Amino acid sequence: xxxxxxxxxxxxxxxxxxxxxxxxxxxxxxxxxxxxxxxxxxxxxxxxxxxxxxxxxxxxxxxxxxxxxxxxxxxxxxxxxxxxxxxxxxxxxxxxxxxxxxxxxxxxxxxxxx
Amino acid sequence: xxxxxxxxxxxxxxxxxxxxxxxxxxxxxxxxxxxxxxxxxxxxxxxxxxxxxxxxxxxxxxxxxxxxxxxxxxxxxxxxxxxxxxxxxxxxxxxxxxxxxxxxxxxxxxx
Numbered sequence: 537x538x539x540x541x542x543x544x545x546x547x548x549x550x551x552x553x554x555x556x557x558x559x560x561x562x563x564x565x566x567x568x569x570x571x572x573x574x575x576x577x578x579x580x581x582x583x584x585x586x587x588x589x590x591x592x593x594x595x596x597x598x599x600x601x602x603x604x605x606x607x608x609x610x611x612x613x614x615x616x617x618x619x620x621x622x623x624x625x626x627x628x629x630x631x632x633x634x635x636x637x638x639x640x641x642x643x644x645x646x647x648x649x650x
Numbered sequence: 651x652x653x654x655x656x657x658x659x660x661x662x663x664x665x666x667x668x669x670x671x672x673x674x675x676x677x678x679x680x681x682x683x684x685x686x687x688x689x690x691x692x693x694x695x696x697x698x699x700x701x702x703x704x705x706x707x708x709x710x711x712x713x714x715x716x717x718x719x720x721x722x723x724x725x726x727x728x729x730x731x732x733x734x735x736x737x738x739x740x741x742x743x744x745x746x747x748x749x750x751x752x753x754x755x756x757x758x759x760x761x
Binding site: 542 | 680681683685690691692693694695698700738740742745747748749750751752753754
């Protein structure tokens with residue numbers, strides 16, 4: 537158990553809809569990262585937050601947004617969903633105080649857009 | 651942007667065999683991480699490497715930070731069925747930058 541909690545585990549929704557994915561980082565971790573993994577693909581970095589502030593952006597679509605709350609949990613919002621958004625979405629956390637501290641991943645949310 | 655290559659893409663081995671896989675970059679990295687992902691689960695950190703030439707073990711797994719700082723290697727000795735999964739490397743080019751992940755090596759272990 538990595539200590540990173542993601543909910544829900546599965547999400548099925550229709551095109552055009554909006555969903556929210558939630559992540560609770562490991563106790564003590566200040567950084568939260570979001571990654572997208574499509575079928576048989578690698579991990580694509582979306583966005584990072586550190587102690588409530590956006591730290592870095594990757595290949596995140598404008599239809600997607602995220603935030604990190606004062607209690608350090610994070611939410612990833614996906615809107616105007618398209619079939620191609622179907623993927624596993626992973627949250628990871630790290631201490632963040634050390635610039636090269638490893639990431640610890642949750643078990644992901646599997647999003648299916650029909 | 652930075653890209654990592656992993657070799658081989660996939661491999662089928664017999665139970666009990668040793669496994670070697672590698673990860674290469676066109677850039678010099680200061681940190682290498684190795685993860686394993688089981689189906690339907692998140693990647694789990696196996697080994698973290700922070701210095702060129704560093705050799706670190708975790709049970710039957712051994713990873714090395716290449717001397718050129720452009721590659722890293724992961725070896726698994728005496729493979730068992732639960733070693734099946736996808737192995738990802740991740741590298742960090744500069745302190746504070748995000749980690750870049752390789753495409754993964756898919757390992758299958760035949761009984």
